[in-house]
Amino acid sequence: MAHGPTLQDSNSPTVLSNDAGEAWESFIEESVYPTPGTPAKEGYRDYANPKRDTVRAFYEQNHRFQTYDFVRRKRAEYLKLNRKQMSVEQALAFLNTLVDDSDPDIELDQLQHLLQTSEAIRADGHERWFVLVGLLHDLGKVLCLFGEPQWAVVGDTFPVGCRFSDRIVYNEFFAANPDAENPWYNSETGVYERNCGLRNVRMSWGHDEYLYHVVRDYLPEPALYMIRYHSFYAWHREGEYDYLCDDHDRAMLPWVQKFNPYDLYSKCPTPPNWSELRPYYQELVAEYLPETLAF
Numbered sequence: 554m555a556h557g558p559t560l561q562d563s564n565s566p567t568v569l570s571n572d573a574g575e576a577w578e579s580f581i582e583e584s585v586y587p588t589p590g591t592p593a594k595e596g597y598r599d600y601a602n603p604k605r606d607t608v609r610a611f612y613e614q615n616h617r618f619q620t621y622d623f624v625r626r627k628r629a630e631y632l633k634l635n636r637k638q639m640s641v642e643q644a645l646a647f648l649n650t651l652v653d654d655s656d657p658d659i660e661l662d663q664l665q666h667l668l669q670t671s672e673a674i675r676a677d678g679h680e681r682w683f684v685l686v687g688l689l690h691d692l693g694k695v696l697c698l699f700g701e702p703q704w705a706v707v708g709d710t711f712p713v714g715c716r717f718s719d720r721i722v723y724n725e726f727f728a729a730n731p732d733a734e735n736p737w738y739n740s741e742t743g744v745y746e747r748n749c750g751l752r753n754v755r756m757s758w759g760h761d762e763y764l765y766h767v768v769r770d771y772l773p774e775p776a777l778y779m780i781r782y783h784s785f786y787a788w789h790r791e792g793e794y795d796y797l798c799d800d801h802d803r804a805m806l807p808w809v810q811k812f813n814p815y816d817l818y819s820k821c822p823t824p825p826n827w828s829e830l831r832p833y834y835q836e837l838v839a840e841y842l843p844e845t846l847a848f
């Protein structure tokens with residue numbers, strides 16, 4: 554990788570509130586899926602807990618506005634990938650200008666989360682491309698910096714154009730989604746055919762699907778599944794939507810499941826040091842990716 558700007562000398566931060574996004578991640582990790590490999594914990598709703606209000610407001614918007622038509626429009630808007638050419642390091646620096654100005658409990662910036670995820674994968678001796686997924690997996694959150702609201706960037710993802718599973722977190726908020734009333738979209742299969750394969754299914758719009766399109770030409774298939782479906786909890790944690798899957802999706806599911814604990818539970822007390830790790834990651838990035846990626 555060429556010696557581009559370092560993370561330290563990136564432009565002064567654009568302070569954007571990332572509160573709902575960060576709050577969502579702690580909520581998922583601490584209240585919904587505290588135990589690796591298990592379905593959602595009952596009682597995550599806890600309406601009596603005012604600390605939950607931000608997360609609830611986030612889900613209200615997400616479930617209301619993520620419609621089949623919204624997803625179609627966002628795909629048309631973003632998947633031309635004509636906004637910005639960035640090297641991975643530039644994208645990391647850009648993403649890191651997202652500053653959480655609201656939650657004192659969360660000290661992790663975006664780069665730290667990515668590095669902790671990738672370092673935990675590396676420490677377990679996994680394949681090099683798997684480590685790279687750890688470093689890259691949330692880069693799609695640059696959508697926030699392109700002006701997208703939190704509810705259209707983070708959160709667990711789900712298929713649109715067919716019935717919303719009642720195993721999706723805060724599924725009751727789908728009552729406000731017009732697709733839930735639309736006979737084209739509210740049957741079990743909706744606009745899809747049974748076992749059509751997830752590649753033919755439109756997912757709610759967010760950082761996962763977006764980043765998948767940015768890197769799809771460069772990484773091995775299991776890596777692409779991890780990136781594309783890492784927030785599809787209804788599938789990889791709850792076992793829902795198998796009727797939309799084909800055998801290829803089922804073969805890839807264990808990879809997505811293997812990635813999830815690193816994303817959720819890899820916080821470590823001693824933060825990885827980017828300047829020390831930078832040469833390793835420069836080499837790793839150069840092994841798989843071109844000099845710049847189109848966002």
Ligand SMILES: [Fe+2]
Nearest residue numbers: 690691783784
């Ligand atoms: Fe993510």
Ligand SMILES: [Fe+2]
Nearest residue numbers: 666690691816
């Ligand atoms: Fe993540």
